[in-house]
Amino acid sequence: MRLKRASAPSSDHATDTLSPRATRVAEHLSTLVQIPTVAPASARPLTDDEEAIFTRHRATMRELYPHVFEAGEESLTGRAGLLLHLPGASDERPIVLMAHQDVVPVPEDWAAEGWEYPPFDGVIADGRVHGRGTLDDKGALVVMLDALEELLSEGWTPPRDVWLLMGGDEEQHGASAIAAVELLEERGVEPWFVLDEGGAVASQALPGLKKPLAAIGASEKGIITAELSVESLGGHASTPPRESAPGVLARALVAIEENPFPVSLHDISVEMFEDVAPHLPIPMRTVLGRAGKIRGPLARVMPRMGAELAAMVRTTAAITMLQGSPAQNVLATQAKATLNCRIAVGSSVAETLAHLESVIDDDRVTITVLEGSEPSPVSPTRDDVRWHALVDAVAASYPEAVTVPYVMMAASDARHVARIAPATYRFSPLAMDKTQREAIHGPNETVEITSLERGVNFYRALLTGPALN
Numbered sequence: 001m002r003l004k005r006a007s008a009p010s011s012d013h014a015t016d017t018l019s020p021r022a023t024r025v026a027e028h029l030s031t032l033v034q035i036p037t038v039a040p041a042s043a044r045p046l047t048d049d050e051e052a053i054f055t056r057h058r059a060t061m062r063e064l065y066p067h068v069f070e071a072g073e074e075s076l077t078g079r080a081g082l083l084l085h086l087p088g089a090s091d092e093r094p095i096v097l098m099a100h101q102d103v104v105p106v107p108e109d110w111a112a113e114g115w116e117y118p119p120f121d122g123v124i125a126d127g128r129v130h131g132r133g134t135l136d137d138k139g140a141l142v143v144m145l146d147a148l149e150e151l152l153s154e155g156w157t158p159p160r161d162v163w164l165l166m167g168g169d170e171e172q173h174g175a176s177a178i179a180a181v182e183l184l185e186e187r188g189v190e191p192w193f194v195l196d197e198g199g200a201v202a203s204q205a206l207p208g209l210k211k212p213l214a215a216i217g218a219s220e221k222g223i224i225t226a227e228l229s230v231e232s233l234g235g236h237a238s239t240p241p242r243e244s245a246p247g248v249l250a251r252a253l254v255a256i257e258e259n260p261f262p263v264s265l266h267d268i269s270v271e272m273f274e275d276v277a278p279h280l281p282i283p284m285r286t287v288l289g290r291a292g293k294i295r296g297p298l299a300r301v302m303p304r305m306g307a308e309l310a311a312m313v314r315t316t317a318a319i320t321m322l323q324g325s326p327a328q329n330v331l332a333t334q335a336k337a338t339l340n341c342r343i344a345v346g347s348s349v350a351e352t353l354a355h356l357e358s359v360i361d362d363d364r365v366t367i368t369v370l371e372g373s374e375p376s377p378v379s380p381t382r383d384d385v386r387w388h389a390l391v392d393a394v395a396a397s398y399p400e401a402v403t404v405p406y407v408m409m410a411a412s413d414a415r416h417v418a419r420i421a422p423a424t425y426r427f428s429p430l431a432m433d434k435t436q437r438e439a440i441h442g443p444n445e446t447v448e449i450t451s452l453e454r455g456v457n458f459y460r461a462l463l464t465g466p467a468l469n
């Protein structure tokens, strides 16, 4: 197929100096960004229009990556998932590489949200590819597929089976990834090594850290989405009762915010601090270098240093949706709030609910769990060959970066696979500064083209390095 260079402005000087290879990867990404693979929120089947978009996305991947799709055996899973089996020299210790095809929606009036370029045009400009999905997660999808396409076209045979799991509704609870995992189980596949999205090569990651931090998720927090509801008799707003349903609910919500979950510093976070410490200036170098010895005090001080550090040491509860009466002058017969909790590794769904019940301490508030998933098992790091394979691949593609393990706070399809795969890692080999990290799920999502090329180098190093061979 002819690759359309999406409406790039003519003043596009930064792109001119890129290698043909980097330009090719950027064009692949631009092409896929132009297919708006937004998965519907509910678990309903796709409409014909939605189906057509995902079908086009798969067809385009086949055209862009002929060697990969010729070598692979395809299975469709769930609503829009794709599992591709690339047979290797051995079917022992199979590798699963993951990246999801779906993206989060953009508001209808995206310009008002502040988008510099249309979100689904895949504009290539200023040395970057712009648009929804460039970081989450089509950037990672493209660099994974480009690396495999290069290797296969060079005559490479995977030393062991490689399974590509490309979810179609990761942003909507990942039913297609769950279906893919069931298929792997049915076929008796026990993944030895799994890599999905998650951490990145993050610049400006910690105060005082000059080097980029390649943070690789070794576990991820659990989730509870719960609805809190209070019923009351309603009536007319001219004669309100002493306590209303919204009032009772509001007290419960304040109690949740005023009684945060207990803090503790997980082994993975200790390892992260100890590994990054030598690259930090004094006194942080000294303090974090002793993280294992001062975990208690460190866990207590971190929540005071910002929301991100707070989320590292405890289960969090975010109040997201609120609902009361449907009219100005009508008392609410029911008040509802939605709570989105992220469960710390080491805690559990049951422990989280018990904490909520005890701080709310009011029988009139009903807690209904809409979705609950436990924190993921912790994958091996320091002493494991698979961890070293990742460290080596980062060193080959981003030699200036410091690689550390961390606990991922967001949720990904990896959590479904972690159930059958004890070594599941979460990392996208893409450079992201603070602005880029904040643009994920927001306006102006964009990736640097040089980083895409380095991402391809990462996957090549990973697949051909000694550790996984």
Ligand SMILES: [Zn+2]
Residues within 6 Å of the ligand: 100, 136, 137, 170, 197
């Ligand atoms: Zn994602």
